Amino acid sequence: MSTIRRQSIISSVIVYSGFALGFLNTYLFTREKGGFTPDEYGLTAIFMSAATVMYSFANLGMQAYIYKFFPYYNDNLPPEKNDMISWALLTSLLGFVLVMTAGIVFKGTVIQKFGAHSAGLIKYYYWIFPFGAGLTFFSLLEAFAWQLKKSVLTSYLREVQFRLFTTVLILLWLVGVLRNFDAFIKVYAFSYILTGLILLIYLVRTRKIFFMLTPSRVTKKFASKIRSLVLLVWSGGLVYNISLSFAQIVIAAVVPDGLTFVAIYTLAQYIASIMQAPQRSIIAAAIPTLSKAWKDKDYAKIQRIYHRSSINQLIFSVGIFILIWINFTDGVFTFGLKTTYLNAQYVFLFIGLTKIIDMGTGVNSQIIGTSTFWRFDFFTGVILVALTLPLNYILAKEKGAIGPAIADLITFTIYNGIRYLFLYRKFGMQPLTLQSLYTLLLGAGCFFICHFLFGGHQGILWIIARSSVFVLLFGTGVIGLDLSEDILPLWVTLKKKLGLGGKK
Secondary structure, three states, X not given: OHHHHHHHHHHHHHHHHHHHHHHHHHHHHHEOXXXXXXXXHHHHHHHHHHHHHHHHHHOOOHHHHHHHHHHHHHHHOOHHHOOHHHHXXXXXXXXXXXXXXXXXXXXXXXXXXXXXXXXXXXXXXXXXXXXXXXXXXXXXXXHHHHHOOOHHHHHHHHHHHHHHHHHHHHHHHHOOOOOOHHHHHXXXXXXXXXXXXXXXXXXXXXXXXXXXXXXXXXHHHOHXXXXXXXXXXXXXXXXXXXXHXXXXXXXXHHOXXXXXXXXXXXXXXXXXXXXXXXXXXXXXXXXXXXXXXXXXXXXXXXXXXXXXXXXXXXXXHHHHHHHHHOOHHHHHHXXXXXXXXXXXXXXXXXXXHHHHHHHHOOOHHHHHHOOOOHHHXXXXXXXXXXXXXXXXXXXXXXXXXXXXXXXXXXXXXXXXXXXXXXHHHXXXXXXXXXXXXXXXXXXXXXXXXXXXXXXXOOOHHHHHHHHHHHHHHHHHHHHHOOOOOOHHHHHHHHHHHOOOOOOO
């Protein structure tokens, strides 16, 4: 568990550094003076959503194959005989060729659905394919690197390096090297390919990865189980990822001035994603440990990871959600964003609540995904998409950008509730304790205090004062109530490094 905590902390620092860089990019995209138009910012978001859907189809379950079977390959083969990554990459390459072929064949349908409200998407339609290919390539290498316990490196590449490429492109556009948005978006389309190449070069040079297409004895032994796994988990992951990316796609299709409202939704979604920094880090560090724990039938370890991931993520998500909410409107005016983005506040409210529920239920998806209960993973994914797609469509038409945010709150609450009940009834595992309730009550109390003290004031000094008081109150409460056994040791270590530990 200490390995997970250490890697999670380091990765969280990297992720938050990436978010800081992402905030710079978001500011440059959305500022009132000299920034991109909302349509242009919305188009970059559609690139990401469409690429995620492409990856979901193209990976053909190879990410789950790596998660589940890596321990068997690693325990029975030397690295140079490990053929896992070769088969994973080759299979996904074939998958992406099929996706690209379908994209070309059905372009007319895409024009019919999106042409009226999102003309920019049609103009740059073919440039989405290299972006999707890069995301597919990087994500598979990332999954393999996680199993090698290189989650810190992959966190840097995904959270910092990719955004750094974007920052450079924005700056080149601002100084005139990239003369217009057309040049910007065409270079941007290759960002993930470059990020994936960096990871590939590292893995090859450090002899962590070898390429061979001769089936190993492990591949031959587990071939039938691998086929069963990838079929069901790929199907489940496909519908899950479509549900995650569907909001922006449906907004672009059915809402007038679609790309503008995609930009509004994307800003709210990006701000809410700050809440997920610990989740990304914990998942990256926990997956190899969970895979091995299932292999060893170490259910006590799985329960410990389940509980501790839940309370740690809940503390972070509640704290950051309230910190953002109390400063949202003030931030738009203080930092000179286009007033259009004030409409993102209540979109953020519903997305943020969804994140709290998702993170508060711990790493349930990863626990199920690394187990032998692949069919359940598939069926819950089907339930999720069966609820998400029609509800997103209906509420987007009725309520605009806020509609899909409301829909996701409803559907992800049901989705996580089903998974919670499954793990509880099947294994007696559940992540919530009294500390979970205390965390929610502490967050609510700190919010009302800050709202009473600082409500109605605007400006950078008021943002600093409001944030400082909230962090002090919430942080003191978390430590004083001993809400997490991982946070107190971190606080003790921090005090020692700052020379506040007292005499020995």
